[in-house]
């Protein structure tokens with residue numbers, strides 16, 4: 001089974017050299033737009049490409065406004081601040097995620113609470129969320145309080161894992177009952193939809209990432225998505241040092257952040273976005289090849305949930321146990337094919353060890369069995 005996998009991946013990427021997990025592809029207008037930026041001298045934090053990139057992403061994702069940021073983590077940090085997350089409060093999220101999800105909560109002075117994921121799509125489980133809130137949440141004075149420690153539960157931050165939409169509508173329904181704002185970590189989900197609507201456009205705010213390993217890249221970059229015009233204005237203000245527009249004076253009316261996306265990066269992003277439809281088709285065909293192989297070999301593989309259209313950013317195999325999983329990781333990496341286990345559960349990291357969890361039954365089960373396999377766009 002291992003040999004046939006190695007053979008398949010070498011056949012797909014037709015190379016005998018090292019095959020990475022996910023590498024960027026620049027086959028469009030990247031060089032042209034970058035040269036244009038250099039010639040214009042507007043390489044830094046203002047320029048026409050930033051505005052264009054924001055407008056095109058907003059249109060593509062079906063939201064009223066998109067605000068560019070220096071990376072996805074900064075977008076998450078801003079989204080949480082704008083949703084009203086304050087020091088000493090708690091935010092419900094999942095332990096199955098990249099560390100940035102929890103870090104963004106910590107940057108607000110708040111702490112994450114880790115609730116379980118659904119095993120078939122690895123997004124926050126509405127069932128687990130409902131049970132957690134039923135047990136610990138107390139609704140009082142228009143806010144949700146944790147009966148365990150008296151802290152305010154300020155928001156819910158689900159993540160669309162590997163580009164597979166979580167059950168966001170069910171999550172929203174539950175959070176609406178408690179008047180909890182939902183912020184979507186859609187860093188991995190550009191191009192993914194749930195019931196025809198784009199990931200990151202359901203909640204009060206959403207965050208995208210354009211890091212080098214994501215489906216399109218700006219080198220580094222991120223985007224805040226929202227349908228709330230006022231929040232968008234605040235997002236722009238806060239991410240641009242909270243400077244009041246004035247012909248010459250430097251007045252900043254609150255503690256702002258320098259979270260701007262440079263024009264140089266936005267130019268790259270615009271060229272990449274033009275290729276997104278082709279990338280999506282390419283990745284869907286790639287996923288189908290992996291799915292066919294996995295069915296033949298009786299290996300479990302993550303597929304898009306019914307009702308979703310996933311971007312298939314990163315494909316994932318699920319082995320029967322940790323032993324088989326480790327053997328596969330060893331064999332593939334030894335043969336120059338990059339494969340990686342799931343992130344360490346966030347609740348196991350030193351800075352999040354003390355955080356409240358709901359037991360995380362599915363999260364623990366999946367972390368021992370999952371391997372991500374090469375998923376770059378095929379040339």
Ligand SMILES: *Cc1c(COP(=O)(O)O)cnc(C)c1O
Pocket residue numbers: 071072073074097098100101159185187188209210211220221222
């Ligand atoms: C990539 C990623 C981020 C952060 O994005 P950066 O642009 O690298 O800061 C956040 N959350 C998840 C789930 C991610 O995969």
